[in-house]
Amino acid sequence: xxxxxxQAQGYPDSSHMENMxxxxxxxxxxxxxxxxxxxxxxxxxxxxxxxxxxxxTICFFTFLANVNSSNFTVATQAIIKEFHVTxxxxxxxxxxxxxxxxxxxxxxxxxxxxxxxxxxxxxxxLLLCLMNVWSSQCTSYGELLASRILSGFAAxxxxxxxxxxxxxxxxxxxxxxxxxxFHLAMTAGLFVGPLINAYLxxxxxxxxxxxxxxxxxxxxxxxxxxxxxxxxxxxRSNGGAKxxxxxxxxxxxxxxxxASFVQALLxxxxxxxYPPLIWCSLTIxxxxxxxxxxxxxxSRTFLQPPYNWELGDLGLLSLSGFIGCxxxxxxxxxxxxxxxxxxxxxxxxxxxxxxxxxxIIIPGTIGPAGILIFGLCVAHKTHWIGPAxxxxxxxxxxxxxxxxxxxxxxxxYKPVTGEALVIIFVIRNTIGMLLSLYAADWxxxxxxxxxxGEMTAIQVVSILFAIPLYFWGSSLRGFTSxxxxxxxFQDA
Numbered sequence: 029x030x031x032x033x034x035q036a037q038g039y040p041d042s043s044h045m046e047n048m049x050x051x052x053x054x055x056x057x058x059x060x061x062x063x064x065x066x067x068x069x070x071x072x073x074x075x076x077x078x079x080x081x082x083x084x085t086i087c088f089f090t091f092l093a094n095v096n097s098s099n100f101t102v103a104t105q106a107i108i109k110e111f112h113v114t115x116x117x118x119x120x121x122x123x124x125x126x127x128x129x130x131x132x133x134x135x136x137x138x139x140x141x142x143x144x145x146x147x148x149x150x151x152x153x154l155l156l157c158l159m160n161v162w163s164s165q166c167t168s169y170g171e172l173l174a175s176r177i178l179s180g181f182a183a184x185x186x187x188x189x190x191x192x193x194x195x196x197x198x199x200x201x202x203x204x205x206x207x208x209x210f211h212l213a214m215t216a217g218l219f220v221g222p223l224i225n226a227y228l229x230x231x232x233x234x235x236x237x238x239x240x241x242x243x244x245x246x247x248x249x250x251x252x253x254x255x256x257x258x259x260x261x262x263x264r265s266n267g268g269a270k271x272x273x274x275x276x277x278x279x280x281x282x283x284x285x286x287a288s289f290v291q292a293l294l295x296x297x298x299x300x301x302y303p304p305l306i307w308c309s310l311t312i313x314x315x316x317x318x319x320x321x322x323x324x325x326x327s328r329t330f331l332q333p334p335y336n337w338e339l340g341d342l343g344l345l346s347l348s349g350f351i352g353c354x355x356x357x358x359x360x361x362x363x364x365x366x367x368x369x370x371x372x373x374x375x376x377x378x379x380x381x382x383x384x385x386x387x388i389i390i391p392g393t394i395g396p397a398g399i400l401i402f403g404l405c406v407a408h409k410t411h412w413i414g415p416a417x418x419x420x421x422x423x424x425x426x427x428x429x430x431x432x433x434x435x436x437x438x439x440x441y442k443p444v445t446g447e448a449l450v451i452i453f454v455i456r457n458t459i460g461m462l463l464s465l466y467a468a469d470w471x472x473x474x475x476x477x478x479x480x481g482e483m484t485a486i487q488v489v490s491i492l493f494a495i496p497l498y499f500w501g502s503s504l505r506g507f508t509s510x511x512x513x514x515x516x517f518q519d520a
Contacts, residue, residue, distance in 0.1 A: 068270045071197040071259045078257055078276075079197050083206070085248070085255045086190055087213035089153060092245055093183035094217020096156065097129050098122070099225045099241070100176070101323055102339060103234040110234075111169040116465070121173060123464035125180035126320075130457025132184025133450040138292035140189055140446060144282015145196075146258040152185030153249040157242050164238035187214075188453045191438050192446040196259035200379060201369055204387075204435045208361025211431045212353055218319065219349035219423060226343030258282040295447040298512040303504060304440055304497060305448055308433040309455035311490045315426045317459040318399055318483050319349075321467045322422060325476065326415070328468070329406050348416040352398075352423030356391065360428025363387050364435055381439035382501045385494045388432045392491040395425015396484045403480020429491070436497075440505055444513045 067073060100107065100121040107118040140148045159179035166172040190210045198206045228236040260282035275281075299305055326345055330337040364387040371383035398421025405414035434449065441448045471479050497504070509518055 070261050071257075072199060074197065074257075081255050082257045082259065083193065083197065083209065085252050086149060086186070086193060087209050088248060089149065089245075089252070090186040090190055090210060090213040091217045091220075092241060092248065093129070093156065093186035094214050095221035095224065096160070096179055096183050096217075096241055097126055098218055098221045098323070099237045100125070100234070101327065102222050102226045102342065103229050103237065104327070106229060106234045107169075107172075111172070113169050115468075117169065119464055119468075121176045123461045124173070125176045126457050126464060127461040128177050128180030129184050129187065130454040130460075132181040133188040133453055134293065134296055135181075136185040137188055137192075137296065137446040137450050138289045140192070140260075140282075141287045141292040142284060142289050144258050144260045144279075144284070145189060145193060146256050146282060147279045148185055148189065149256055150249065150252060150279075152182050153245055153252060155182035157245040157249060160238045160242035160245065164235045164242065184453075188449040189446060191434055191449050193259050195438055195442055195445045196261060200439060201372075202365060203438065204364030204368065204384060204431065205362045207435050207438070208357055208427075208431050211360070211427050211434075212357055214430075215353040215423060215427045216350060218323075218426075219346045219353060222323065222346040223343035226339045226346075230339040253277065260284070292447060295444055295513040296450045299441070299444065299448045299451045301512055302441065302448070302508045302514075304501060304508075305437055305451055306455075307490075307493050307497060308437045309452045310459075311433050311493075312430045312452060313456040313459035314487050314490050315395065315429050316456055317463045318487060319422065319426050320460050320463050321471075321479075321483065322399070322402055322419060324464070324467055325402075325406060325471065326419075329415075330412070334409055335412065345412070345416060345419065348420040349423035352420035352425075353427040355420075356424045356427040356431075359390055360387070360424075360431045363390075364432055379439075380502060381436050381505075382498050384432060384436045384439065385498045385501075388429060388491060388494050391425045391428030391432070392488075392494075394421050395429055396422075396487045396491075398422035398425060399480055399487065400484040403476050403483070407475065407477035407480075425487075440501070441514065443517050447513065 071079070100118075104115065104118045107113065107121065108115065136148055136152065156179055159175050159182055163172060163175040163179065166175055191207060194203060194206050194210065224240065225237045228234075228240060254277065257276045258281040262282070262284055323346070327342060329335065330342055330345065331339070364384050367387050368379070368383040372379040398418045400418070402415050402418030402422060405418060434452065437448055437452065438445050508514060
């Protein structure tokens with residue numbers, strides 16, 4: 029494929045591809061080829077062991093960050109009783125934490141572009157640990173709200189930055205599979221987190237949720253000092269010399285003197301004008317937002333007659349969601365790569381981001397169906413197995429739909445991956461914040477059956493927009509390369 033044709037499809041020209049694998053340049057490739065160049069310090073040339081250790085450490089941070097974002101969903105009544113606040117005020121501990129969990133990336137990603145990823149992760153982990161120590165010692169509602177907001181800001185570093193790490197280390201042919209580890213960690217935090225926190229609140233008190241997170245994140249921070257390598261690759265004159273373990277532990281390997289914090293911030297805002305990213309944002313935001321509605325509905329439904337569950341039992345229900353996520357690991361991960369790779373071979377070795385979109389059909393059917401099943405079962409007070417099955421199905425959709433959409437966006441706008449994903453996660457978490465505030469009123473006004481029916485229809489419509497993107501996404505990327513940060517790569 030010529031540079032002109034590659035530019036028309038939204039890829040940077042050849043002068044900006046020297047560090048990109050051949051299959052991301054729009055060229056015909058051998059599907060078994062790998063290394064973009066010979067430098068052993070390039071993350072895509074690392075041995076498998078340090079690559080996996082780095083990535084899995086970061087994914088465990090993602091898990092704990094999502095546990096942090098959902099912990100107070102199970103402590104609402106305890107907060108109301110201790111601080112004498114309203115239901116809405118207690119809910120604000122969740123909604124503003126979730127909001128900062130998305131918005132915080134507006135700071136962390138530009139900082140990552142300047143100083144590298146390793147320092148950002150170490151700083152954010154330490155800050156998250158300290159904020160949970162503060163939360164555990166709070167004596168007033170206002171103090172607790174402030175600590176939860178700042179903990180959401182710290183946790184944000186484990187969110188939009190992670191797909192950029194995958195883009196640094198993994199070739200496009202395996203990216204969907206590796207991205208699923210991230211989404212599994214994210215959704216495990218959303219579903220296993222409530223189980224852990226529910227039993228901590230039931231057997232001890234809500235402060236033990238914060239003790240647990242402070243200890244877990246603190247231990248992870250110590251481990252990360254030795255296990256997280258810098259994945260931001262800057263070609264240096266001595267790049268061919270293999271680094272020692274002590275050299276990998278320095279904090280300056282990712283420093284880029286040519287990067288600009290302000291420019292990265294402007295790129296984040298400009299990415300909001302790219303339609304494929306807006307589709308990805310709304311699709312993921314709706315999936316995650318409906319999951320929040322399911323969790324909040326569960327806490328109101330199963331703790332009351334006719335179920336009368338204890339708080340720990342409610343945590344066990346969230347395991348059905350985790351089972352759904354585990355089932356999505358292959359269908360939402362490796363299957364994306366299989367479909368994309370086969371389409372690439374079929375089209376003469378030319379890889380296009382749109383080849384990943386057909387994989388959304390399976391979760392796009394199962395996820396909305398799960399939302400409807402859960403809502404109807406809750407409305408008619410059926411046996412708990414019905415809502416549990418619906419819970420698992422919608423969780424399957426959350427994990428797999430998110431992975432398809434994010435991987436598609438990553439492939440479409442790889443030169444600005446971190447900045448592009450910030451917009452996705454800011455919109456996602458804004459939707460989550462609004463639903464945390466208003467979902468209860470929505471259900472109380474209309475009833476669970478109509479609300480969950482409307483939620484199903486909205487999710488289906490958002491997924492159907494993948495069809496025009498599949499057929500016209502290439503032309504749309506070519507158009508979007510004329511403005512915003514992608515234009516800078518074309519004109520440099």
